[in-house]
Amino acid sequence: MEKELESEFLNKKRRHKKHEAWCSDTERYNLEQLDIIAYRVGNPINCAAIDEKMLAPIKYSGRDIPKGFFSSIKIDVHNELTYLTHIMEETDIVIGLGQSVHRMNKRGTVIKSFCSDDSKHTPEKASLYGAHNFFICDGIENTGVFIDFPGEITYDVGFNHRDKFEITLSGTDFDIYCFKGDSLKQISENFLKIIGKSYIPPKWAFGYQQSRWSYKSEEEIKEIGRKFRINKIPCDAIYLDIDYMERYKDFTVCNEKYPDFKKLVSSMKVEGFRLIPIIDAGVKIEENYDVYEEGVKKGYFCTNEKGEPFVAAVWPGLVHFPDFLNPEARKWFGLKYKILTDMGIDGFWNDMNEPAIFYTKEGLEEFYTEVEKAKHLELDINSYFNLMEKAEGLANNFQDYKRFYHNFEGEMVRHDKVHNLYGYNMTKSAAEGLIEIEPNKRFLLFSRASTIGMHRFGGIWTGDNSSWWEHIQMIIRMLPSINMCGFLYSGCDTGGFSNDASAEMIIRWTQFSIFTPLLRNHSVMGSRSQEPFSYDETTTETMRNVIELRYALIPYLYSEYMKAALNNKLIFSNLIFEYQGARERDIDNQILCGDSLMLAPIYKNNSRGRMVYLPEDMALWKVKDYRENELELMKKGDHYVNIRLDETPIFIKINKLLIVGNAAEAVEKINNSKLKILGFVKDFASYSYYDDDGITKDYLNGYYNTIEVTVEKTGEEVFVSIENYNNEEVKEIEFFIMDDTGNYFYGQTAGKDIKKYQCKKVYNYER
């Protein structure tokens, strides 16, 4: 079946040269061209954040960085610390820094760049799973700064002193890139250029994906699949969390729970479901477990000070950590994925790769000693809290990161100094392995820990969030910032990982997540079931409509994704990237999605509407069912918009078009022979609809197709034209165009090349 689908898709592709830039992977930028100044301080290791192909070599600038953006630079070689200070103007805002719990503007916060496994994303948390060292300070001047450094960095963005942006690096060897530019957009795009092109997933990875820790058996997996199909809710992937393995051993499958895994994978694929197994960083120490034994034998694991494989405990109990910084080890581990791809697996999520540590033997011994001491005391306030802190401090203890070493280009490097590279290189390991396993196939691959550079090899999900309304708001705030740091394929655990989600929460959350490339519902063991059909009938119906809308949006979302990935653009950005008003400098509960859309989701319990600020006139498509086509004219300014629980609001920008396809039970079963275009056109709008086979990398060689649509309004007349470059699927395009006075125009075309087709004015929509 998979082969059939593949060839069906492959048949569609034809060589075509129009948009060469999209497909070129050979650009070289140089620093001056892009208005970038780079400094190298000391002798930094190569973190591979910057794509080597993309950048002319930078020059060594010694320990004296010429001041500019930074008013003060202090290097404390003795303590291995560097202090950078920038004085902010009153009105400056600081955006970026990737994953964080904070608002768009990071002023008044402290952010620590240190990949952290911390599942409580409360507002004071300085670190999440990713370490993303790019930010833009936007004020009278705009400056982008990327700090290429693999250890801990602390950003005090005017927290301790309102006007001081103080950055502390836990080392003295690093590169700094400063980006000048007229706009946030330009600076961001220049940054994306030098860090290299984003990972591109298969198209089916734009489908809805269902996860849980854990669906525990073949029968449960099948049952979940059946429920999606019975309830007619589209779904493309079902996840296998840690329990699919045999005693949590990577690249094993528990035979008891999955007596014929390969057959299961294949039969689920026939139904349209890919199974996506988790891979953890830690390799279980167990005799006769080949991965463990090989790793030890070949010296591929991180070592302790004495050079013995380092021991920590995670899900499997005691484990060794593969030394992903060692290219040989990376290659060895990456090829292990073949064990699962041979069973038909098309995608993976790499987890626990900060790396998370539950405890180390050393930490546990210290804890036991404390308990022993406590037994002889009457615990008072000090001894009690001390004991409790020891218990809490067992996991992810910073001290443990000083207890192991990497073999980095032949040298022993202590882990804490290169901590942020670990998750990146685990995912690079997988990506390189998968290339070797099947060079032309796109695999789904994403990771929990990350740093800039990893975006070329896989996506990310934002880790263990909670079923909190505040965490819907958090992902809305975080997405543009993640995009700025290169990560296009991203999304959160929709519905929230920890705690229980109500029906209303799952609906509202999904209404936002359908716009994120990775749309995955995931939840913790013991929590309330939060699959779209796990509530009442009304909720199931609403969820079906919302998820169908996602599938209908794939032509737009996939187009936007591919264009962004191939051209180093953002998909999600804050309003301030497009509109330079004062209001836009504070708005982060509305974001731009691709070229045509603004999103203003509901993220509060019990709300049946919200205030929306329109930076310009827009058309509101309030979607209950994607088959409806009513647009509402919304004027620039503030509006209270009523939004029922079953409605997803989509704002189409002025002179922009939204291409809408059709739902199906899985992406590869979509029939998009008929498309529609909803547009809000004052005078002229155009859209490039990109498509390709979705599963190979042939787009790099020009194997893709586009449809170029333009809509022109002259006087009271609306004309459309179409140039079809090799898209053979589309047989019909309907047009629903509203103009800036609320007039409505309709047209129906064959989807083939057409010049100046006139739409019919159907009715005056403004009521």
Added chain:
Amino acid sequence: MEKELESEFLNKKRRHKKHEAWCSDTERYNLEQLDIIAYRVGNPINCAAIDEKMLAPIKYSGRDIPKGFFSSIKIDVHNELTYLTHIMEETDIVIGLGQSVHRMNKRGTVIKSFCSDDSKHTPEKASLYGAHNFFICDGIENTGVFIDFPGEITYDVGFNHRDKFEITLSGTDFDIYCFKGDSLKQISENFLKIIGKSYIPPKWAFGYQQSRWSYKSEEEIKEIGRKFRINKIPCDAIYLDIDYMERYKDFTVCNEKYPDFKKLVSSMKVEGFRLIPIIDAGVKIEENYDVYEEGVKKGYFCTNEKGEPFVAAVWPGLVHFPDFLNPEARKWFGLKYKILTDMGIDGFWNDMNEPAIFYTKEGLEEFYTEVEKAKHLELDINSYFNLMEKAEGLANNFQDYKRFYHNFEGEMVRHDKVHNLYGYNMTKSAAEGLIEIEPNKRFLLFSRASTIGMHRFGGIWTGDNSSWWEHIQMIIRMLPSINMCGFLYSGCDTGGFSNDASAEMIIRWTQFSIFTPLLRNHSVMGSRSQEPFSYDETTTETMRNVIELRYALIPYLYSEYMKAALNNKLIFSNLIFEYQGARERDIDNQILCGDSLMLAPIYKNNSRGRMVYLPEDMALWKVKDYRENELELMKKGDHYVNIRLDETPIFIKINKLLIVGNAAEAVEKINNSKLKILGFVKDFASYSYYDDDGITKDYLNGYYNTIEVTVEKTGEEVFVSIENYNNEEVKEIEFFIMDDTGNYFYGQTAGKDIKKYQCKKVYNYER
């Protein structure tokens, strides 16, 4: 000095009869009169929630409550559980239930009524410190429900089933009161009538109060005081957290840190500062500690199953819990406060009275056993998390609440069955003690744990919140709900208890908290200093202005407090209590404060404005310095309002007046001989300005004064009239009146009786 101030105030008072109702403490309501139906099921104990003076006796209704509000009532005598179910209409909203992390409308949430010491107020928390069993379901009909029951109650407000409100009581003996009424306001006020009049603090308790865990010595206390005075920031109280005691023993003062405590108290009072010590529930087990020894001897402590005093550990190490449910023990403990009042102390905060438990010996033994077992294992996922759970579960473990007993009317009652009464009765103990110590003096008294009924004896603060922006929003949401449950004297830890507050956070938080009766800045040990002068100079200046504004608002805030307390009214309420539009059913980030004001605070980092919904035309007083008098006309509808960091926005409702006095370094040093009235008058407005001596209970006997002000607008003319009932302080009242077209009128009067004084039209304010 205190005596001098007191007599100065006492001299001012004169008997006066005009508003007798305010002063009457003898109303009797009966159920039918107030449209209340009461049911008694089983044989409930008297929780003293309902004020006995206030209520005709209710009748026993047996186990069969007639259905009405509840569509189903199931009593499971065997398992000691009662299930009540109400079916909600789609548009019903449920408000009330006192302290909770949720929005105004509680639909889609689960709330557990069980006083809990849990310092992480994350969005999934079902219980906070108070247990407040009153709610109103507002829909086609309005019904208020009060469940008078001292054990755990779970409210599933449409969480598990969208339309089902399911209430589970952990017992089968209880009273239920159902309130019918046309409006939320009427129902709330009827409820306040039957639970009896609120606690009234001294007037100085409306001053700014500064706390920290802990100012640790006489010198530090003095230094804090000095800094307030040097920086000219008003302050009336400095708090003593647990470290003032000798080894955390209640009613002791550490001699080393405070060599002459009495003298310190007195000298600080001369400077305008009251010292407010904490009192914890647990009494340290220590030989020769009289409170401990007396308690044991007299059998005043809670006991274990065997009748021996129950041992738990809190701050002092091992403690016994006074049995506050035993009237003799309550009296005994209450009189201990005299030890501190004899040293000049005028106020107390009762803490740890859920009661909080760090561990019990039994719990600790179980933990040690688990550790012992773990030592012999290689900890895997199960055994590791089991061990971590045991450590976390040591504190406030529900099982521990089953390990001790009260002597309640001669019977041994297991604690968990009456858990919610503990904090209440600790505070009742203090209140009754203080009455006996000095019957006519008002003491400041508030508590962490509470249940309905306690509001007659003291106030509450909302416990250990965090320096999270979300927690500013939380207190805005929570205050009206706390008020509905009887608690007028309340407030939160301004600036947040846990974690670190930025300068901007402390400013924005204080800009809201100046409207709460209890205005206290408090923070945890180890956190960043968050006193108003602990940041930069600009922040100090802003904080001075904000806190001065608070003092200038005391005439209004104190008037509103006293009128609410004496007449069973709300101070804070949601917009929906006054305005019945659809929008108001969702708005909880704006609240009404007293009769004249609406508040729309900024609670987001970096914001310099916000959207405000005006349910009717209002006047905006954007206050940088309370001496400024500019009003801005704001029309009904949605507005984006610019609010600089140094501005506090105050909205004056139409046909309402705001009386404004003057700042001073402490409340008793305020000179309000000159007042001003800011008004927004379309045709007619009036205001009763209430005042009294602020320190005695003589108001009960008519010793208070009022000034009745009316403002009338006829055509283009504005007339004011004043009736002064025995207020001898006020010598001048200035009027700044804006009409509904933005015209501005000014007048200056002597503050004495005056009829139809005409204000002068000064300029057209609308620009």
